[in-house]
Structures are given as C-alpha cells and as structure tokens.
Amino acid sequence: MQQVHPQNDERYDNICCYCQNSFKNNKTKDHIPSKVLLDEPFPENLPIVFCCYDCNQSFSTDEEYFACIIEYLVAGTKNIEKIERKKIKNILNQKKYLKNKIEANITENNGVLTIHFDESVLKKVLSKLVFGHMSYELSNPYIQTPNFIGFNTIDNLNDFEYQEFISDSFVDIIPEVGTRASLNHIIQNQKLISTWKIVQKNNYQYKLQILDNETVLKVIIRNKLYVIATWTNKTN
Numbered sequence: 001m002q003q004v005h006p007q008n009d010e011r012y013d014n015i016c017c018y019c020q021n022s023f024k025n026n027k028t029k030d031h032i033p034s035k036v037l038l039d040e041p042f043p044e045n046l047p048i049v050f051c052c053y054d055c056n057q058s059f060s061t062d063e064e065y066f067a068c069i070i071e072y073l074v075a076g077t078k079n080i081e082k083i084e085r086k087k088i089k090n091i092l093n094q095k096k097y098l099k100n101k102i103e104a105n106i107t108e109n110n111g112v113l114t115i116h117f118d119e120s121v122l123k124k125v126l127s128k129l130v131f132g133h134m135s136y137e138l139s140n141p142y143i144q145t146p147n148f149i150g151f152n153t154i155d156n157l158n159d160f161e162y163q164e165f166i167s168d169s170f171v172d173i174i175p176e177v178g179t180r181a182s183l184n185h186i187i188q189n190q191k192l193i194s195t196w197k198i199v200q201k202n203n204y205q206y207k208l209q210i211l212d213n214e215t216v217l218k219v220i221i222r223n224k225l226y227v228i229a230t231w232t233n234k235t236n
C-alpha cells in the first residue's frame with residue numbers, strides 16, 4: 001500500500017483514537033484493520049493508529065469472533081472444512097468454545113445458512129474499525145461518533161444498490177492536503193472522485209467520501225459484509 005507521512009499536529013500523537021484519552025505511559029500501536037481480518041503475507045505499510053493499552057487489549061477476542069462469523073457467512077455452511085481462510089480455520093480448530101458458541105447459533109435449512117450473532121460484539125468491532133480508519137485517514141484522533149453505522153451482507157443489495165455502493169463516487173470536498181485521505185482522490189472530467197483503498201484484495205477495502213452535508217465511510221470485508229458509517233457535516 002502506498003503510504004504518506006502526514007503533517008499532523010504533534011499534540012495528536014498523545015491521544016488514543018478509540019477512547020480519546022491522553023496516554024499515560026500506555027501508548028500502543030494498533031493495526032487497522034486488525035490482522036485477523038487479513039492473510040499472510042501482509043501488505044507492506046499496513047495502516048497503524050495509536051491507542052492506549054486497555055483499548056488495544058479489549059478488542060482481540062471480539063475481532064476473532066467477528067472474523068469467524070464472516071468466514072461462516074462466506075462459506076455458507078457450518079462445515080469448517082469449507083472455510084477458505086486458513087487462519088480462521090486454525091482458530092476454529094484450536095478454540096472449540098468459540099466454534100461451539102458460533103455453531104450453536106447457526107441454522108442450516110435447505111442450504112440456507114442463518115447466523116444469530118451477538119450484535120453488540122459486531123457493533124463494537126465495527127465501531128473500532130470506523131474510528132481507526134477515520135483517525136488514520138484524517139490524521140486526527142478526535143473523531144466524532146457517527147450518526148449512523150449500518151452493516152449487512154452484499155447479497156442483500158440489489159444490482160442497482162450494489163453498483164451505487166461499489167462505484168467510485170463524486171465528492172464535494174477533498175480532505176485536507178497532508179492527510180492520507182487526500183491521496184485517494186482523483187479528478188476525472190473535472191469532477192472530484194473518491195476511490196477505494198484496497199488494504200488486501202478480496203479481504204478488505206474502504207473508502208471515505210466527503211460531501212457538503214455528510215461524510216460517508218464505506219467498508220467491504222471479504223466481499224461479503226458491507227459497512228457504512230455517516231456523519232452529518234455542519235453547514236455554516
């Protein structure tokens with residue numbers, strides 16, 4: 001991945017991007033997205049944010065659960081031999097309690113898989129991803145809580161909705177020069193366009209789009225789950 005070293009305010013280097021508290025000898029680095037969502041070999045220069053030790057520790061079990069749920073959805077079956085990602089297959093083989101917990105909540109009827117997942121865990125992981133991406137892209141740990149975070153599987157979009165979601169989109173405002181997000185914008189036919197940032201092909205991509213009245217972050221995980229977060233922009 002292409003990387004820039006943003007010219008951000010150094011005071012920001014001392015703030016956890018998840019809880020927004022100042023560090024007290026507890027500063028750690030966190031990959032965003034977490035490595036459990038990516039496969040080896042990892043892309044070079046993975047996005048890194050700074051966060052406090054407690055926040056860093058608090059996510060890993062939930063992220064594992066999240067990554068496993070997605071792989072069951074991709075496989076479309078409880079049969080873990082059908083799970084494509086070796087890393088996730090290993091986790092499920094090693095952590096029987098996790099496998100049992102997920103599989104107890106999966107029903108398979110005529111080839112249709114339904115997963116009753118722990119929504120609070122999914123929301124916690126998605127919120128972390130959203131805060132991490134925005135903080136990284138905008139070089140600022142003070143990210144406001146989105147007005148809306150939603151997620152669903154790509155299969156639930158009709159063709160039109162899918163095209164709209166996936167297409168590079170017009171934007172009204174280019175992020176500040178010097179932020180990483182400013183690099184993911186191109187000008188085409190005199191229009192400003194925001195493009196997807198592919199962290200790892202088929203595993204993870206995201207896109208930030210700033211319009212006059214709202215900011216939109218879109219994420220696609222494993223070409224299966226899509227996430228959308230929006231913030232209302234204050235108009236002066």
Ligand SMILES: [Zn+2]
Nearest residue numbers: 016019052055
């Ligand atoms: Zn924190």
